Amino acid sequence: MLFSEEKVSEIIEKNDIVDVVSEYMNLKKSGSNYSSLCPFHSEKTPSFSVSSPKQIFYCFGCGVGGNVVSFIQKIERLSYVEALRLLAERAGVELARDRDPKAIKEANEKKAIYRINQEAARFFYSKLQDNRMPMQYLTGRGLSEAVIKRFGLGYAPNEWQNLLNDMSKKGFSAAALHQAGLLAKKEDAGRYYDKFRNRVMFPIIDLKGNVIAFGGRVMDDSKPKYLNSPETPVFSKGHNIYAMNFVKKVAGLENIIIVEGYMDVIALHQFGVNNAVASLGTAFTEHQAKLLKRFSNEIVIAYDSDLAGQAATLKGLAILEKAGCMVKVLSLPSGKDPDEYIRKEGLEAFKERIKKSLPLIAYKIESVKKGLDTNNLQDRIRFTKGFSEILKDIESNTEVDAYVKKYSKDMQVDETAVYAELNRLRDKNKNGNNKHNIISDKKSESKMLKGEIIAETYLLNICIYYFDKAKNIFKMIEPEDFSVDLHEKIASLIKTKSDEGKTITAGEIISCFENEEVKLQAAALFSIELPEGKSDDLMMSCIDKIKQSKNTRRIQELTEKMNALFQAGEKEQANKLFVEIIELQKLRK
Numbered sequence: 001m002l003f004s005e006e007k008v009s010e011i012i013e014k015n016d017i018v019d020v021v022s023e024y025m026n027l028k029k030s031g032s033n034y035s036s037l038c039p040f041h042s043e044k045t046p047s048f049s050v051s052s053p054k055q056i057f058y059c060f061g062c063g064v065g066g067n068v069v070s071f072i073q074k075i076e077r078l079s080y081v082e083a084l085r086l087l088a089e090r091a092g093v094e095l096a097r098d099r100d101p102k103a104i105k106e107a108n109e110k111k112a113i114y115r116i117n118q119e120a121a122r123f124f125y126s127k128l129q130d131n132r133m134p135m136q137y138l139t140g141r142g143l144s145e146a147v148i149k150r151f152g153l154g155y156a157p158n159e160w161q162n163l164l165n166d167m168s169k170k171g172f173s174a175a176a177l178h179q180a181g182l183l184a185k186k187e188d189a190g191r192y193y194d195k196f197r198n199r200v201m202f203p204i205i206d207l208k209g210n211v212i213a214f215g216g217r218v219m220d221d222s223k224p225k226y227l228n229s230p231e232t233p234v235f236s237k238g239h240n241i242y243a244m245n246f247v248k249k250v251a252g253l254e255n256i257i258i259v260e261g262y263m264d265v266i267a268l269h270q271f272g273v274n275n276a277v278a279s280l281g282t283a284f285t286e287h288q289a290k291l292l293k294r295f296s297n298e299i300v301i302a303y304d305s306d307l308a309g310q311a312a313t314l315k316g317l318a319i320l321e322k323a324g325c326m327v328k329v330l331s332l333p334s335g336k337d338p339d340e341y342i343r344k345e346g347l348e349a350f351k352e353r354i355k356k357s358l359p360l361i362a363y364k365i366e367s368v369k370k371g372l373d374t375n376n377l378q379d380r381i382r383f384t385k386g387f388s389e390i391l392k393d394i395e396s397n398t399e400v401d402a403y404v405k406k407y408s409k410d411m412q413v414d415e416t417a418v419y420a421e422l423n424r425l426r427d428k429n430k431n432g433n434n435k436h437n438i439i440s441d442k443k444s445e446s447k448m449l450k451g452e453i454i455a456e457t458y459l460l461n462i463c464i465y466y467f468d469k470a471k472n473i474f475k476m477i478e479p480e481d482f483s484v485d486l487h488e489k490i491a492s493l494i495k496t497k498s499d500e501g502k503t504i505t506a507g508e509i510i511s512c513f514e515n516e517e518v519k520l521q522a523a524a525l526f527s528i529e530l531p532e533g534k535s536d537d538l539m540m541s542c543i544d545k546i547k548q549s550k551n552t553r554r555i556q557e558l559t560e561k562m563n564a565l566f567q568a569g570e571k572e573q574a575n576k577l578f579v580e581i582i583e584l585q586k587l588r589k
């Protein structure tokens, strides 16, 4: 047990509930009780009440209630032990760990940095008030003075030792300022200088209200655009979320909106979107995911569309999902960032967009769908592949079924085709770790080969029906690429004629063969009917199919060779083939 019963009683006794709650909201006295708007649900008339004699709180609206510890747990989203710790610190109750010398040293170090940062934030703030240029920059970007004050924005002057001199006068040592990440050091001369110069300064504040770091932004096109404090004993980029200190106070928080930069956050808050934060980098860490999850299960990503689609971003979003967050993606008209959008269209339009934001999976599917034409066979094939790639990671089969049903119809693709592709991808994943078992499913292999024969037959027929296409076709594919002997021979005949600028009919081709049985086979081949639809689409998909099958055959051959070499102890040779196989597999779609 971390806290003895006596300790808990002491902590509760020394933290009067009315005092504690007053630090979070305005309480109005009514009789022996106090009342306020509830911080835990959204309401217009106060139903939250705090009783001084009973030392409890209760909300008649949403039914939450408890003592001072439960209040801290709820409002700070802390565990019981963490809440007790916070209250102990608040009331100066000494805990056992407070006597551990190492812990004391670390705590003191942190306290010193908090003080320095607080003081530096004041310095930057006053410099902003004194300098027209940065102030004009901020107001020019549409920020109000009130919001500038609320977020404590400042300005780091364009000088080398301005902050250093000011802070020295206040008694802070250069070494301490350096540890806080505010100074840089010239290694050879051992001299310190201001790290942030000629930048608008954004204090980064933790959930307890400590200034833990700064972000500095240039006001022109110089680089880097953003400069952040380095990692310090109080600041770790992957552990913090910008503006979470404001968002955590929002009553009835439905979701949290994540935007790209500080400016976006501040602009959104100014326009009444009080649940916007920024992640200090696009790839989320587990810490950040957990932090967000403490406050809301629903996360809405509002990056500009380029960034949202990027692999790094999607990876970050996967971390959020893994932490149990429901991730949605807000899409804004192309090229617009949230800041611009809300300025132009207003709060209500923005809220409407939020409501329409898509779950991550649907967003990814929509991205694949973008620009594809359902009338085009190639596009439909492309969709099937991209679509299956997304679905393969979904664990729930019911969910997969629902997506397949919806989008197969939308995109006019065959459900079976999607499931087949999905199985292929999942199989591939399953065997991904087993170097020497690359070809796994003989059954699906033979199905594929059958498809290849059909594709070859169609393609040869296209050459005959539309002889002018033959030249083009044999630019993309060689007669040797055909898997059936007879097909290869026919292809070669057509290619030769077409190269000579001549034509050839099905009858002429058949007459080229002496063997009666082969003649019959060739006749059968040319007696089939081409499927309906655009011949060019069919042509391309046939060529694609033939090439893919050839690739598969080659992989199969090499794999057999590799396995033989491996078993014969020729590991180096086997490995060489393995590399080749991997290269070929990359060509697979």
Ligand SMILES: [Zn+2]
Residues within 6 Å of the ligand: 038, 039, 040, 041, 048, 059, 060, 061, 062, 063, 064
């Ligand atoms: Zn309530």
